[in-house]
Amino acid sequence: MQGxxxxxxxxxxxxxxxxxxxxxxxxxxxxxxxxMPFPLLHLSVCQTAQLPQLWKVLRARSASxxxxxxxxxxxxxxxxxxxxxxxxxxxxxxWSERLxxxxxxxxxxxxxxxxxxxxxxxxxxLLAYGGVMLLLTSPLVPEHVIPAxxxxxxxxxxxxxxxxxxxxxxxxxxxxxxxxxVFLVFTGSLALIFTSLQETGDWSSVSTVTHVVxxxxxxxxxTQVVCYRxxxxxxxxx
Numbered sequence: 369m370q371g372x373x374x375x376x377x378x379x380x381x382x383x384x385x386x387x388x389x390x391x392x393x394x395x396x397x398x399x400x401x402x403x404m405p406f407p408l409l410h411l412s413v414c415q416t417a418q419l420p421q422l423w424k425v426l427r428a429r430s431a432s433x434x435x436x437x438x439x440x441x442x443x444x445x446x447x448x449x450x451x452x453x454x455x456x457x458x459x460x461x462x463w464s465e466r467l468x469x470x471x472x473x474x475x476x477x478x479x480x481x482x483x484x485x486x487x488x489x490x491x492x493x494l495l496a497y498g499g500v501m502l503l504l505t506s507p508l509v510p511e512h513v514i515p516a517x518x519x520x521x522x523x524x525x526x527x528x529x530x531x532x533x534x535x536x537x538x539x540x541x542x543x544x545x546x547x548x549x550v551f552l553v554f555t556g557s558l559a560l561i562f563t564s565l566q567e568t569g570d571w572s573s574v575s576t577v578t579h580v581v582x583x584x585x586x587x588x589x590x591t592q593v594v595c596y597r598x599x600x601x602x603x604x605x606x
């Protein structure tokens with residue numbers, strides 16, 4: 369898999385100007401972007417992005433404000449790559465990061481149901497998704513299904529962030545949404561943009577545009593976390 373082959377990054381023409389822009393406008397990103405291959409940066413960030421979120425939910429014993437459908441779409445987005453690696457017998461060390469992200473998503477889905485008073489529903493969700501994974505990795509599934517899931521994974525990510533942003537706006541707060549997790553996801557989205565530019569060298573490619581949209585939505589979520597937190601702080605002061 370191309371995404372699993374990590375080597376010295378080669379910046380294409382389109383990404384050189386962007387790199388120079390970021391080195392001036394966002395200097396705190398200069399070191400990681402210049403010393404770490406972008407695919408590795410993305411994986412290293414994304415595999416730990418949900419840990420602060422899980423910790424915050426467990427500590428508060430509440431998952432209020434976190435959209436169930438948003439989390440479900442995130443789980444779907446990583447399901448395709450995980451199933452692809454399993455069915456093609458890739459060594460575990462080549463996709464363990466994706467498996468870790470997948471497990472985090474399932475854990476978050478269960479916790480949302482558990483802290484909403486629907487523990488049984490959460491258990492059924494885990495068992496049902498386990499059955500789905502067994503089905504997807506069996507010979508019963510047509511060969512074109514898994515590639516189709518992989519192709520739609522970024523659309524699922526975009527839809528997930530739209531739903532979460534809409535949930536935040538509807539409730540007027542971000543609930544237990546972790547600012548650190550949102551920031552890590554945003555950083556990972558930036559790394560994906562650079563990875564896409566390295567592969568295509570074209571800002572107008574479908575892959576790059578999708579990653580840019582996802583990054584913008586992550587930035588929106590981060591803005592909501594900051595704005596609504598400031599609003600709550602102001603209300604408490606008054």
